[in-house]
Every structure is written in C-alpha cells, then in structure tokens.
Amino acid sequence: MKHLMNPLDLSVEEMDRMFDLAGDIERNPEKYSHICDGKRIATLFYEPSTRTRLSFESAMLNLGGQVIGFPDGGVSSAAKGESVADTIRVVSCFADICAMRHPKEGAPYVAAEFSKIPVINAGDGGHQHPTQTLTDLLTIRSLQGRLDNFTVGICGDLKFGRTTHSLVNALARYKGIRFIFISPPELRIPDYITEMLSSKDIEFSEVIKLEDSIADLDVLYMTRVQRERFFNEDDYVRLKDFYVLTQEKLRNAKESMLILHPLPRVNEISVDVDSDPRAAYFKQVQYGVYVRMALILTLLGLVPEEYNA
Amino acid sequence: MLNVGKIEEGFVIDHIEAGKAMQIYDHLELGKLDCSVAIIKNARSNKMGKKDIIKVECPIDTLSLDVLPILDHNININVIKDGEIVEKRHLALPKEIRNVLRCRNPRCISSIEQGLTHVFYLADEENEIYRCRYCEEKYSET
Numbered sequence: 001m002k003h004l005m006n007p008l009d010l011s012v013e014e015m016d017r018m019f020d021l022a023g024d025i026e027r028n029p030e031k032y033s034h035i036c037d038g039k040r041i042a043t044l045f046y047e048p049s050t051r052t053r054l055s056f057e058s059a060m061l062n063l064g065g066q067v068i069g070f071p072d073g074g075v076s077s078a079a080k081g082e083s084v085a086d087t088i089r090v091v092s093c094f095a096d097i098c099a100m101r102h103p104k105e106g107a108p109y110v111a112a113e114f115s116k117i118p119v120i121n122a123g124d125g126g127h128q129h130p131t132q133t134l135t136d137l138l139t140i141r142s143l144q145g146r147l148d149n150f151t152v153g154i155c156g157d158l159k160f161g162r163t164t165h166s167l168v169n170a171l172a173r174y175k176g177i178r179f180i181f182i183s184p185p186e187l188r189i190p191d192y193i194t195e196m197l198s199s200k201d202i203e204f205s206e207v208i209k210l211e212d213s214i215a216d217l218d219v220l221y222m223t224r225v226q227r228e229r230f231f232n233e234d235d236y237v238r239l240k241d242f243y244v245l246t247q248e249k250l251r252n253a254k255e256s257m258l259i260l261h262p263l264p265r266v267n268e269i270s271v272d273v274d275s276d277p278r279a280a281y282f283k284q285v286q287y288g289v290y291v292r293m294a295l296i297l298t299l300l301g302l303v304p305e306e307y308n309a
Numbered sequence: 310m311l312n313v314g315k316i317e318e319g320f321v322i323d324h325i326e327a328g329k330a331m332q333i334y335d336h337l338e339l340g341k342l343d344c345s346v347a348i349i350k351n352a353r354s355n356k357m358g359k360k361d362i363i364k365v366e367c368p369i370d371t372l373s374l375d376v377l378p379i380l381d382h383n384i385n386i387n388v389i390k391d392g393e394i395v396e397k398r399h400l401a402l403p404k405e406i407r408n409v410l411r412c413r414n415p416r417c418i419s420s421i422e423q424g425l426t427h428v429f430y431l432a433d434e435e436n437e438i439y440r441c442r443y444c445e446e447k448y449s450e451t
Contacts, residue, residue, distance in 0.1 A: 103416075104421060106419065110443060
C-alpha cells in the first residue's frame, strides 16, 4: 500500500502522470464524479487548517465519495491522550483513505506504519506538506505549460517556510530551472538547500530586494515575512516593505509571470494585485483540489486505464 | 601499566576514546550481565595517546555489539574463544538503529507517542549522519 509523506516519495514520472490525470479531471469533471462512490476519506486534523481540510473534503466529494473526520485535536480522542497509532488503527475500520494534519513532526509517518489504509500527510508541524508542493507544481505546469526551463523567484521567509523548501527540492528535479531567492539576510534559504543546488549544478542567486530581480522571473512565489522572525524591530521596519508585492513593483515584471502564494495572505500581496492577470494564487487553490482528487484516485488504485503506468 | 588477566570467552572492546568507557558500559547494559567486566581507563596507546578498554567475559552469542560504531567509530573488537582471538571486528555503521538513540527534537512525534520504536537511519555514511525516521532531524549527542 502506498502513502504520501514527502513530495519526493513520488518520482518525476509518477508526478507527471498525476498532473496529467489532474488535467483530465479539470477538463472532464463529470467523468470522475462517481468514481469514488461508496468510498470515504477521513480527515484527521489535530490542529486546525480549514483551507487544507476543505480542499481534501471537496476533492473526495467531487469524486462521489464521503467524508468523516475531525477539524481540531481538541475535539478528538487525542485530547484524551490516545496515541496516533491507536487512532489510525480505529480509523482504518471506518474509512478507505485518510489525510492527517498534526502539529508534531513525523506523526503521519507513525500513522502510516500502523494503518490499513493509505495515509496522506496533510502537514506535520514545520516538516512536510506534500500536497501543497503538488498544488504549486500543478499550478505552474497548467498555467506556464511546463515544469522546466524557467526562472523562479521565491520571496519572503525562506528560512522557516517549509513550503518553499519542498518546492525547491521538487523543482530541482526538472531541467533548466534557475532560482532567485529574495529574502532579508535573517531569513535566508538554509545552507543545505543551496548546497544541494550547487551539487547538482543548478543556477541560483540570493538578493535582498524584490525589485532587483522581478524583471527576470517567470514565476514569483510569495510568502509572508513575520515580524516575530526578526532579531530587532528596526530591521523589521527597515526591510518589511521590500517583501510586499504591489502594482508598482509589478511594472517591470514580465507579462507572462505567474504570482503564486500558499495562502493565507496577510499583507504581503497588496489587494490591488488581485485583479492583475498574473495573480494566480486563487487559481492555485482550485488546482489544489484537482491534484488532491488525482492523488486520492492514485492511492486508492482507481486511476482510469489511460493514466495508469 | 595495569594488567588485567586473559579471558577465556568474551570480548575485548579496544581503542575506545578515553573517557567514553562508561557510556559504552551503560549502552550495552553490561551492569545487568552476570559476568566479569573490566573497565580500563586512560590506558597508554601509541595510536591514540590514551584510550579506554572494556573486557567482558561472557558467551559470545549473548551480547550484541552492533550499536558500538555509532557511539565511537574507532572501536575495535576482539572476539575471544578458548583464550584465543578468533575474530577481529571493525564494525560498519548500521543502516538503521532501533531503540538505541532518542530524537532530541521536541517537535518530533517520538517525544510524545507512547510505545513508539525510536528509529534512526544512516543518511550520510561519509559524515556519519543519522536522521530520525519520523522528523528527519539530524542526531546529535547534545
């Protein structure tokens, strides 16, 4: 039985097949609307994440399946001290597949070890969030038409942001990707990522201001710079506006550039950017549903013949 | 130089970094064995300056030493049978270690999940780096 813990659990070929399937789901939703009749997904959310949970639940409902689960550890037996291992043994009797969000790193790995049903890691602390990475890749592939030969700028908190680390690791497997990391010095991308890129001869640069590199980008991935990450208030005040995307800063950007954001957005993308045709962060949410539908079908072994290996 | 007599059957764990013998004694749970154990601290060593040595007199199939290279990679083990060295072992780093090391990451599920097997895998053989199977945090002694 297959689980999804880390985006790199999937080979490039497996990912491409899943994205092809997601594309067919987008074009022909009715073809898939009863494929999971009688199947259930359990969404086990030990900490709230409304958007991710609703995305999984919508994905299953779109496939004709049903949903059970809990939205918060406080309302589950976890609050009584039940172990993850026991919870998943029980849930295996109720559902066909499960998506687990947990504040502790590695909790879904424990679940996978004891589970009789496929387990999807829906985010484990600061560790992994593979369906966000799949969402990001599918969005780029669908809107840019490819996952190779482009320049991607990743902007904001690159030190603590797990979504950006996963995205870099996943994109580094494709050809001709060039990275520009845009962050304050305090929140630089970790060395182990830049060492990995150097070891694969992948081109990258690090800059402090978004304006300095925006003209080169085919994809701009924005993340939030949080005040509490700074060593002192003066630095925060001095640097914070460098990481807020506005129409003014977009003037030099390519017409075809895509703006992505894992959401929730606070103020790092000005609302006047929302109507710009390059803003893709709400489309990204829709692609998140398609890719989770494709993932559920893959893990349940329900992929139509033409998309199977 | 202090002399400790020969053993008939058991192990001589040699070239232990000076000062680490008690840590190895604890890890191997030698205190629970009903057999003779000699711990020699700060013995003179041409190669290391000084070193620790542990001699254990026990049937050789009763003690697993697989964990030793994680604690000290330079250790050599002489296996003794009938008073003679029958095997010299320089153990390779195990690919996986179960229930020996504990993850120190307070955010790791292994810090709260009861009854969980603590598993580390060898992530980088050259640099002797082990990572927790659950959270992938690098193992460090401190």
